[in-house]
Amino acid sequence: MSDDDAGRHGPTGEFRRERSQPLPPGGRRSPRSGRVTVPDARIRRHRNGLLLMGVLSVLVLLASGTSWAITGWMSGSLNRFDVFGDMADGDRPDETGGLTFLVIGSDSRDEMSMEDKNALSVGSTPGQRSDSIMLVRLNHERDHLTVVGIPRDLWVEVPGEGEDKINAAYAYGGPQLAVQTVESVTDVRIDHYVEVDFSGFVDVVDSLDGIDVCLPEAIEDPKAHLDMAAGTHRVDGTEALAFARTRATPRGDLDRIDRQQQVLSAMLDRAMSTETLSDPVKLTAFLDSALSSVTVDEGLDTSTINDLAYQMRDLDLRDVTFAQVPIADMNHWTPRGDVALLWDEPAAREMFAAVNADRPLVEPEPGDDAGAEEEPVPSGISLRVFNGTAAPGLGARLDGQLGGAGFDVTDSAENWSRHDVARTEVRYGPGEERAAEYVAGTLPGSETVEDDTLDGDLQVVIGFNHTRFEAPEVEETQPEEEPSEEGALATTTARDNVCG
Template sequence: MSDDDSGVHVGDPGVPAGDPAAQAGDSGVHVGGDAYGGVRLAQRRTKRARSSVRAVLVTGALSSVVLLGSGVLWFLSTYAAGQIKRVDAGTVVSDARGALNILLVGVDKRDDLSRKQQNQLHLGREVGQRSDTMMVIHLSEDHSKITVVSLPRDSWVDIPGKGTHKINSAYSLGGAPLAVRTVHNATGLDINHYIEVNVLGFINVVDAIGGVSVCTPVAINDLHTKFQLQPGTYELDGIKALFYARTRATARSDLDRIDRQQQVISALLQRALSGGTLANPAKLAALAGSTLKTLTVDDALAKDVLGLAGQLKDVSTDDVTFATVPIANVDYKAPTGESAVLWDKAAARDLFKRIAADDPLVKPVPATKSATPAPSATPSSSSSSSSSDALTVPPSRIAVRVVNGTAVNGLGARTKADLVRAGFQVPSAPGDTRPRDHVDTTVRYPAGREDSARTVAAAIPGAELREADVPGIEVIVGTKYTGVKKVTVKVAPSATPSAATPTSTAAAKTATQNICKK
């Protein structure tokens, strides 16, 4: 919040969070409505910050383009150092140009929120701070690759000087320094930097970047927050993205939440990179202005947080890998009676050794395997063995629209039911073609969705694949339709494991694989 206003303002729900005009004359936290009856929160710049930015831009406009760019970056670095909170986290000093390990902690901080905000965000009213999310971010030696490892919050580990507890207790028992020591002991990695973000910071980052696109393969019905989503793909603003990333109201609880958090981060990264945010001083300034005050970092990082961001401007989503610590027991009963999670110690040790050695967790796919024949009008299920070998996306990750292309009444509804039984998502009611004269069943898909379309076509005997100008996967049912068979996907990094299945190996996927395909 700004220095001159710590209150909460009820605002127009129709005003976008990133609208400069809406921010021109206000400071503090702006609260407005959203489609879920929640709130939209956006950090307002102080008058002093606005005048400083204007002064820099006016001065820079009188200079050459080169001087303008360097002047803005210099101002941003100076501004960042003055705005960001610092903490002595006990991190290990390292060469900023070498390999780095960063501990990212999301805190469930509520002390400085008003009662109204706590109620609207469903955070409760307990005093204190709790660690809700922990991730280790590894930057390779040349900073060309990033690996993000999620540490389940219920991991049962040794906390130095405190005995064994869930890993998220380290922060509440000893703040940033104890969290850093605990993660170092558990992973064997030296932690070079520490970044802490609270719930308002998360909301501001999402809104500053323009929202995120997410997809859920299962329904979400969180009775606590009243947040609900049916299977499908959605554009979420900061508040709804917070609910999406925090909810545990699915079968695998925290492990499902980790998948959603990794998906949200991938979407944020993709949005930032596609919009050139990290390489554009003006866009970087807007992002920094809305988020800096909500971050707490170690002393060394505070001096050059934007410099580190600048080093990553050429990283693509293919260069970012996500993994979760391998689990031996997902329902461990601790001596205290708590339900916790036990790591597979041997597999976890191997994972962190590979990370420290910059060994890629996701191997590049050879060009010969990625090449596929032209899919147009090609029967995909005429050879079930070869078709199954090519499948990479499981039915649970694919949303399908059904269109009845025949004069047979009810065929669309029957096809929808068949697809749902085979594990596909069919969120909308079937439609009809004009004219209704289709003989063959056709699976139509937009560019870039061939992998998902192959899975659908493999499940429908005799179906043809065809790329088309459609918004998503579409099945046009013909008179030759005979039903849907279940298909098996051998390797599906983005699939959701069953609730009781431990992950004894570190299944990794890139941010590109994590991004929802519309």
């Protein structure tokens, strides 16, 4: 079944409003080029902005360097729709301490030129459908995001329309019926609505100068004009769109959700690891691209965005968890004779109850070691060696010894900023103390030193007391049996999804 077949069974409405064209606070428009200049440094003072937007059912989490005034401009640039105005509270799930966003990727082609349709390989089917759907939960403490992918071909009860694929709800009744349908099948209250179209996705990726995606196996999809070998690729917006939308892999929609989550992680990593958030020109260009094709509910106003920006200012890739609805049957024949997906209802109910209660999606198994941390192993520790003495060759020798023992040595050894380090140091960032102690155990006489500037990788600084390296003994373990694809609940973090 093609992408254009699903969700075609209802009338199509128009759910957008004209976008306003505000200037950034303190900015101005050039009379020659028409481009908007960025605000001055006074307005860009604080790193406290965080914007939630959707890209093909992918949430772009943007930790940006903005102040309240910039946030106000961002809010004013968004298209808005009255999603919740006619929904009676008595018919909806109860409110909880967290915030839940329904993120819709709309595949409307109506406003696209034929040239753009051909360039993006998206076809010409009229009307609007929810090409992808995600439920995004921000917990009560505002320090963790859970993103659950909902397959567009999931067979559900659409309120007032009967059984159909879940993406048909948008075609029947737009954002309101999409929200009502997701609430009815998940029993999770939707607080905010975010929608984006094809063009917005392409513009955002291009504004980041592309992203890195990686494939375990090659994909060839002539319909999407996608031909990618296995391995890591830097892709532009058009290629990333094809990568995120193709279903030319064995698990169809489920594989596509995995790729969309990888794309989201790559976009977040790219934005946070480049100058996009610190360079005013790049930030303004990024926001202008990101917001141009986004529609949100009327409640997501300046005050709400600014509050979220402040509350979520410390989130990073490790604080974003991805999952998708557990599936029981990938080849369910519907009464009308096409194929849909059936979820594993008990597992799905348990998962959404956990989302609603801000519980981790994967609980530790009960037992003596429930909740115990795994013992570090060399292959799971990334580090780099520095020579803190004047003796030549020590760094290179320890590099080879650590690499030979299985540690992930990220780069060649270099000299430390000082040559008078008395005692060997294993320097570590937040949350890496156990890994640092493990490494220190292989270097007799060394000490661990916390360094808040480090993020993930350790640093070994050789001191004058260094005498030897003792390779750790690693027990061989049998690989765990893989769970079945259908019905299994697997989670990853944004950091897990980033290539390399």
